[in-house]
Amino acid sequence: MKLSATMRLLLFGLLTSVPMWAQQGDQIDTGDNAWILVCSALVLLMTGPGLALFYGGLVGKKNILGTMMQCLAMMGAITLLWALIGYSLAFSEGNAIIGGFDYAFLNGVGQEANGSISHLTFMVFQLMFAIITPALITGAFAERMKFGGMLVFLVLWAIIVYFPMAHMVWGPGGLMNAYDGGSIPCLDFAGGTVVHVSSGVSALICALYLGKRKGYPGQAKKPHNLTLSFIGACLLWVGWFGFNAGSALAANGLAAAAFVNTHFAAAAALLAWLLAEKIRDGKASTLGGITGAVAGLVAITPASGFVTPMAALIIGAIAGFVCYWSVVILKKKLGYDDSLDAFGVHGVGGTLGAILTGVFANSMVQEAPGGGAAGLLEGNSQQLINNTLGVLLTWVFAAVATLIILKVTDATVGLRVSEEDEIEGLDLSQHGEEAYNLEG
Amino acid sequence: MKRIEAIIQPFKLDDVREALKAAGVNGMTIYDVRGHGRQKGHKEVYRGQEYEVDLLPKVKIEVVIDDARVQETAEAIIGAARTGKIGDGKVFVYPVEEAIRIRNNDTGDAAL
Numbered sequence: 128m129k130l131s132a133t134m135r136l137l138l139f140g141l142l143t144s145v146p147m148w149a150q151q152g153d154q155i156d157t158g159d160n161a162w163i164l165v166c167s168a169l170v171l172l173m174t175g176p177g178l179a180l181f182y183g184g185l186v187g188k189k190n191i192l193g194t195m196m197q198c199l200a201m202m203g204a205i206t207l208l209w210a211l212i213g214y215s216l217a218f219s220e221g222n223a224i225i226g227g228f229d230y231a232f233l234n235g236v237g238q239e240a241n242g243s244i245s246h247l248t249f250m251v252f253q254l255m256f257a258i259i260t261p262a263l264i265t266g267a268f269a270e271r272m273k274f275g276g277m278l279v280f281l282v283l284w285a286i287i288v289y290f291p292m293a294h295m296v297w298g299p300g301g302l303m304n305a306y307d308g309g310s311i312p313c314l315d316f317a318g319g320t321v322v323h324v325s326s327g328v329s330a331l332i333c334a335l336y337l338g339k340r341k342g343y344p345g346q347a348k349k350p351h352n353l354t355l356s357f358i359g360a361c362l363l364w365v366g367w368f369g370f371n372a373g374s375a376l377a378a379n380g381l382a383a384a385a386f387v388n389t390h391f392a393a394a395a396a397l398l399a400w401l402l403a404e405k406i407r408d409g410k411a412s413t414l415g416g417i418t419g420a421v422a423g424l425v426a427i428t429p430a431s432g433f434v435t436p437m438a439a440l441i442i443g444a445i446a447g448f449v450c451y452w453s454v455v456i457l458k459k460k461l462g463y464d465d466s467l468d469a470f471g472v473h474g475v476g477g478t479l480g481a482i483l484t485g486v487f488a489n490s491m492v493q494e495a496p497g498g499g500a501a502g503l504l505e506g507n508s509q510q511l512i513n514n515t516l517g518v519l520l521t522w523v524f525a526a527v528a529t530l531i532i533l534k535v536t537d538a539t540v541g542l543r544v545s546e547e548d549e550i551e552g553l554d555l556s557q558h559g560e561e562a563y564n565l566e567g
Numbered sequence: 568m569k570r571i572e573a574i575i576q577p578f579k580l581d582d583v584r585e586a587l588k589a590a591g592v593n594g595m596t597i598y599d600v601r602g603h604g605r606q607k608g609h610k611e612v613y614r615g616q617e618y619e620v621d622l623l624p625k626v627k628i629e630v631v632i633d634d635a636r637v638q639e640t641a642e643a644i645i646g647a648a649r650t651g652k653i654g655d656g657k658v659f660v661y662p663v664e665e666a667i668r669i670r671n672n673d674t675g676d677a678a679l
Contacts, residue, residue, distance in 0.1 A: 344616055408612045418614060455615025468614065 153240035160244045162378035163252050169369025170255035174198050174262050177366050180359025181421070182266055185467050188351040190270045191562045193553025197265040197277055201258050204282055209254045213285065217293040218253065223302040223310070225291045243377055252373060253293070260289050260322045266467030267330035268542075270340050271549055274557040276542040283532045284329065288525055292321045296517075303517045305496040312496055313517035314488055314510060316385065317374035319429025319481040320521045327474020328522050329529040330465060336533045337542060339464035341549050353414055360417035364393055367424045371431040384492055385431040389424060392431075392443030396423025399447025407455070415451075418472065422450035425476035429514075430484040433501060438487040442480065450476050481518045485511035568663040568676065569637045573628045574602065575648040575656040580626050586647035587630065590640055594679065598627040606654035625656060631663055633676045 179198040183191040205213070215230035230236050233250065241249050261281040268277070295301040296315050303320070305312035315321060342348060350356060371389040375382035400419025401411040426446030427439055434442065454471035465471060488495070488502030488510060500507035536542055543549075548556035555561060575583060580597070587595060601622040608621030632640050641658050649655055668678040 348616075349611065349618055350613055404612075408615065410612070412612065414613055451615075459615065 153242060155240045155245055156243035156377070159242075159377040159379075160248055162382070163244050163248050163373055163376060166369035166373025167248070167252040167255050169366045170252070170259065170373065171202070171366075173363050173366030173370065174255075174259045175202055177359050177362035178259065178262055180355045181363060181417075182269065182356075182359070182467050184352040184354065184356030184359060185266075185350040186269050187348070187552065188563060189552025189554055189561075191351065191355075191554065192560060193274070193557050194265070194269055196274065196553075196558060197272075197281075198262045200274075200278055201262040201281060204278060205258045205261065205285055206254060208282060208285060209250075209257055213257060213290055214250050214253065216286070216290040217257070218250075218298050220299050221294065223300055224295060226294045226298050249376070252376075253297075256318060256322060256370070257285060257289055257293070260318075260326050261285050263322070263326040263469055263473050264330045264333060266469035267333040267465050268337050269466040270553065271337060271543055272553075273541055273544050274553075276536055276540050279540050280532060280536040280542065283536065284529065287532060288325055288329065288528045289321075292325050292521065292524075296321045303520070305513075311513055311516050311520065313481070313514050314433055314484050314496075314501075315429040315481060315514075315517070316432035316484075317371045317428045319426075319477050319484065320517050323425050323428060323473040323477025324481060324518055324521045325525045327470045327472070327477050328525040330469035331463070331474055332526050332529040333533065334463045334465040334470065336530065336537075340466060341546065343464050343466075350414065357413060357417055360421055364420055364424060367393070367428075371428060375432060381432055381493060384436075387436050388427055388431045388434060388439035391436050391439040392423040392427030392446065393420045394423070395440045395443030396420060396426065396447035396450070399423075399444045400451050403448055403451040403455075418454065418468070419447045419451070422446045422472050422476045425473050426450075426480035426483065428477070429481045430487060433484055433488040433493050435487075435489050435492060438489065442483050442487065445483065446476050446479055449479055478518050478522075481514050482511070485514035568666060568679070569632055569634060570661045570663050571628075571630045571632060571637065571641055571644070572659045572661065573630075573641075573644045573648065573656065574600070574625050574658075575628065575644070576650070576654060577624055577626045579648045579650075579655075580628075582647040583628060583644055586643040587640070590643040591636075592630055592632065592640055592643075594630070596629040598629075600625050600627045604654075604657065623654070631666060631679055633679060 175198050179195040183195045186194050210233055212231055214233065215228055216226045219226040219229035221227040236246050236250050238245050238247060261284055296303045296313060298304065299307055301307065301309050303309045303311045303313040305314055313320065340348065367389050368386050372382040372386035375385055397416050397420040400415045404415040405411045423443035423446050426442050430442055450472055453475040454468045458465060458471055486503045490501040490505060495501040501510060503511045533542065544556060602625055603621055603623055606623065608619060608623060611618045611620055630640060637660060641660065644658055665674065666678040667674050
């Protein structure tokens with residue numbers, strides 16, 4: 128029987144489990160493995176139902192299912208993509224930009240130890256990051272994107288932007304990998320650049336490319352159910368413990384540090400946002416509080432395993448004020464319709480967090496990659512420069528790649544729904560169903 | 568016969584229904600409506616984006632009554648719905664040509 132090379136590779140992956148990645152002497156620590164499996168579940172919880180509820184409550188009542196479906200679609204499509212090729216492109220040996228095909232079809236990814244956890248555990252933990260990152264972008268084009276266009280755009284985006292980003296920062300030999308010979312060694316503990324800057328900047332390009340929603344800004348564009356958004360934001364907060372503390376890849380003191388920093392930054396940012404609202408708008412709002420908390424969670428993400436709890440409070444507070452400024456003042460000034468503020472929160476908060484990581488990184492929390500001083504406050508100005516360069520590189524890469532993918536998708540399957548479909552709402556026009564059948 | 572249409576504050580609905588019951592009025596139709604008279608609306612702010620909301624939620628009550636009881640019915644509604652502030656609402660009275668009970672074809676006052 129003759130099989131194609133691809134089929135043989137697939138069968139090989141299905142039938143065998145060869146510990147190619149495992150270092151000599153790696154052994155699974157059951158505590159570590161258990162913790163990272165729990166963290167994987169927590170990170171999935173951030174997308175569904177967390178982000179789906181957070182975004183779903185912010186749109187109009189005729190678009191909530193369409194918005195939630197964008198998150199759900201990522202849970203399906205990115206998982207498939209990750210299993211076939213994504214994990215390999217992100218985390219197998221390759222060049223400085225992208226990995227190779229060693230792990231295609233999860234070939235060689237089995238139960239064996241990879242560090243102190245199973246290789247499968249590491250793979251599935253990283254998968255959950257790959258799911259939420261494109262899902263974050265959907266906030267920018269809420270209420271006006273075709274379902275098919277969204278799917279094609281985000282799958283291409285994962286391949287062209289996310290997998291290379293993950294490889295460059297966390298993959299073996301990646302360009303920005305501070306722990307594996309990167310030529311621009313960036314400190315990014317849990318995905319400030321990989322997840323938030325990349326998705327946030329891409330979100331801005333999407334909002335600019337697609338244009339405003341019909342009727343924006345008008346009466347009909349008020350959030351339709353902030354109760355749902357509140358539940359979603361609180362689930363994001365809880366899930367973020369898995370995201371950041373799990374990025375220690377062990378159930379150790381560093382995980383505890385990241386856990387505490389995550390919580391502290393969210394609390395400080397929430398208060399900062401409420402204070403800004405009270406001063407400028409006269410009233411502290413629920414929506415402001417939850418948005419502030421998410422901004423703090425975004426900003427602490429790259430820093431969570433490098434800074435002290437007091438620095439986390441400062442980073443959170445700065446993020447609360449700066450993201451308030453970007454969402455409330457900058458957006459109005461520039462006039463784009465980033466519907467759910469994916470750029471204002473993730474792009475700006477991620478950029479801020481990545482730069483502040485270079486300032487506050489402390490070698491007492493985690494040893495600097497080359498030993499010695501970690502961040503600017505310890506006297507290592509080079510780290511601030513490296514992290515800033517990493518952010519700039521991510522901005523340019525994500526913006527250019529997103530623009531190209533948008534143009535290609537627009538020219539083939541199309542991006543924006545027709546005016547009639549937009550007026551009817553995504554729930555009916557894209558999915559043939561309604562969220563609220565109160566006469567039923 | 569007359570139709571009394573009263574637009575009131577939603578939170579006054581229970582008081583008005585009690586008053587109508589005390590005045591011997593058994594039937595009514597209630598609508599949830601939005602509107603405004605001289606009352607100003609309010610401002611809502613979502614992430615710094617301001618929305619002026621001037622159509623406020625109100626409740627509309629419709630009662631059809633025989634001519635002799637129009638005065639006391641209107642007074643019952645007004646007495647129960649009044650807070651003395653702008654936004655309390657209004658009462659309108661219209662003539663009704665005919666009333667027919669669907670169940671048994673009763674007409675006029677007997678159908679009320």
